[in-house]
Amino acid sequence: MSEKESLVEIKNKYVTSTLSLNLDGSVYTLIDEKLKMTEDKHVLIDCLSNKSWTAKELRIAIIKVGVYLIEIGVKKGDVVAAYCPNSDLQAIFFFATVAIGGIYTGCSHLAPFPEINKIIQETKAAYLLGCKQNLDICEQLLKNQKSLKKMFIVDGESNANFASVLSIINEKHVGDISNFFLISSTITGEDSAQIVFSSGTTASPKAILLSHRNIYADFGETSPEFNMISEDDTVACYLPFSHVVGSCVLSLALYGCAKAVIMNSDSGMYKDFQCYKVTSAYIVPAVIDYFNKQEAEKFSLKKVCSIGDWLPEKVGTEFVQKFKPIYFSQLYGASETGVVTMHSFNNGVSDLKSNGVPVFDCTYKIVNKQTGEALGANEVGEILVKSPQVCKGYLNNPELTSQCFDDEGFYKTGDAGYYDERGNLYFAGRYSSLLKYYGLFISPDEIEEILLKHEAVQEVAVVGIDAGVYGQMPKAFVCLCEKFRGKITEKELFDFVNAQIEYTKTVEEIEILETLPKTSIGKIDRKKLQNIIREHHKTYNSVEV
Incomplete structure (x- = not known):
């Protein structure tokens, strides 16, 4: 049996990973353990400010913000909406929020007023994390949205209307740290951590409720079997942290004891990849295609996962031939399912057609969309998924949640696909398209x-x-x-x-x-x-x- 086949078992037309992750706790407690192991290592850098954080400095900052949030009354289940660009301070605020049981949501800082307004209305967000660029909109939201209690800002000073995240971190006096650790220790994998909104590129956006376990179940990508992120890697974090891929990649980087490089729309991505010697990245096909048009010199990227959309084979082939990565995979997944399949690390760059094999604790099946009957190898049908990564459901929509799962608890992706005799999944398109x-x-x-x-x-x-x-x-x-x-x-x-x-x-x-x-x-x-x-x-x- 080959290494690749040993990762997969096909039985009764179910394709199942033979690997199990066996993690427990919360996103924060799992990452905090890793930060304590690498206190002197620089694990986070912000491209815009060029500020670099050691693991110890990052731990202290998260604790300070978490203590402050508890002191002003943030409690388990409260929703924090982010409306600001990626930054080191937003990353700290994200981990502080989920550490004490808060739920993180939001959208890109470039999104128009109606989008962030709708998000706050649907999630009943109690707190808003904004920036100077959107200050007028944020103050309007704070005035008109009854659920909002307080606003924070990532790039300004505190005033009567909002609190500065940087000021909180720089405050010498720290409140009751023991209470922070007590509260954070009670947060479990089943508790809600994030509400993300589907991109809405083919239908209306839906509010997806994710638990801590849904997020950290993806940590298997740091394992030797997949090795997308290791302690020697520098990882690009450019997708908004309010998006599930953005928060997951940030969390993966820190859990893998790597260095997370935070980028935002105000920084030149390709230049940042070169300057900070990024070695590992989850990037969409449009970015891969853009990179194909750039010079290969001074480019350190060695591990690539194509995400978010279908990757044309010629675009992937051109990238591999030009930049010569040691690993390249087009993974399959969705906001609702997390990562479902990707290639094992030993597969290298040898397969640009399939989406790889199921990741840790994941099972998928292909079914006839009309009858629900499970199909065999090389038969096209709907992809259904069961794994710890699959979301808790849709916010305040139990009917839609129920409709999206079959009688065995498999999530109906609405995607067409098939698998081969070795358990590799092939995406064949969306039924809705x-x-x-x-x-x-x-x-x-x-x-x-x-x-x-x-x-x-x-x-x-x-x-x-x-x-x-x-x-x-x-x-x-x-x-x-x-x-x-x-x-x-x-x-x-x-x-x-x-x-x-x-x-x-x-x-x-x-x-x-x-x-x-x-x-x-x-x-x-x-x-x-x-x-x-x-x-x-x-x-x-x-x-x-």
């Missing part, structure tokens, strides 16, 4: 894959045009590589794709855009593309075929 036209299903992913084979195409997204009673026809939005801009027409791309696909699956229209809209974490925003279609198209009364 499949288009139905004249009674036939059309896969946007299949059209996208064909268009990406054209040398001029940098990015592509296919969405549906309303064709009335006939269903939906696919329209492709394309972004061209810089050297081909102005030299390739929509008709040339139209002919290219239709020469490689049967007419029943053909693309109706192709539109070239300068850039494709992205979400705050770098995923292509298909809802915005749908809005473009609605602005330019009316429902078809008749369709020529």
